[in-house]
Amino acid sequence: MPENLEATQAATAGTRPGGRSARVRADMVTATLAELTEKGYDQLTVEAICHRAGVHKATAYRRWGGVDGLIAGALALSADQPWPIPDTGNVDDDVELLAREVYITFTDRDLRTTPTALIGAALRSDLGAAALGAFFAARHQQAAEVVTRAIGRGQLPFGVDPVELVRATTAPLYHRLFITGEPLDERAAHRAAAAALLAARAGLFDAAVR
Template sequence: MTTPGSARPGGRTARTREAVRAATLAELAEKGYDGLTVEGIALRSGVHKTTVYRRWGSVEGLAADALDLAGGEPWPIPDTGTVEGDLRELTRLVVTGFADPDAGPIATAFVSASVRNPATARALHAFYAARHRQSAVLITRAIERGELPEGTDAVEVVRVAVAPLYYRLFITGEPADEAVADRAAASALAAARAGVFQSST
């Protein structure tokens, strides 16, 4: 037995975990993080709230587990044949993702929650680290094709390409549209071509 709220969920069936995760995402989309409750998730998922409390402990545990599952899912990595096209498609994916009426509110809720909750912040950090590693393949391909210098830090190029979009979306509140996405991709690519992201060792 584990103390309720002291451990991440474990020893559960995949069906139960997925039902709770789907309910967590649906509640986030409808009510935001502030409206997230264990009772609401239990009701929507059909899983008894005692089970939810025992396995997930709190809304923070539920949000973190939902991010855990999402981090292991495949990300649609662009493959246009050029690093320029790939980076442009990648930054556009970020913009369209946050603009999506279904996925956008969920992603926004996770980012907002991470500012206030350490457990969610750690889970979100791990989620984005996984996404950056997955996306780094487009930079690795570019190095192999000779489009970028040897020793270029692939993950850092991806991080720098998408960073301006998150700055607009969550810091300044400025619009982040396709033109902004293209400019962010072009800036990161120019820096990469200039060797800014090459390892010094």
């Protein structure tokens, strides 16, 4: 855990320093992800990350406090990055593509290792778990634009909570990946998207109902 409040706040709030500070942050995140992917959480050390990044360990401890702060920092930086949101003109296709994005990311051999390791590591500490929650909140908010557009087009009922629909689409997939360990396939992704849309059209995600 970070040893001071400043490090905790910087890691979880996703501060956006400029100039050299931004480069140090980016280099440390890159090094953290590389070390985590190669060695796993239990073998992760600030010293190895700093050596890879070319950053003095005193800087790392001052800004991030330790490996959990660096993991949180990696998630905060990831949450800041733009995410391409589908816009096919048809909400059924857009929501299906959101589900497929999760499916592809976590089943493709070349893509899955780092995000799987990062999420697994984040769940090992309170700081990491908080940063993971903030990351998913940001991603859900970005993806909710798909639903907002669909409501404007008349493809979904007015009053549907966009974030709830996105959450319902992706939650069954993450449940398989990180809770039950069940296989994740295209059929499961399609079923999750279809079920979320059916629930939305039935009024189950109407914000006024809650």
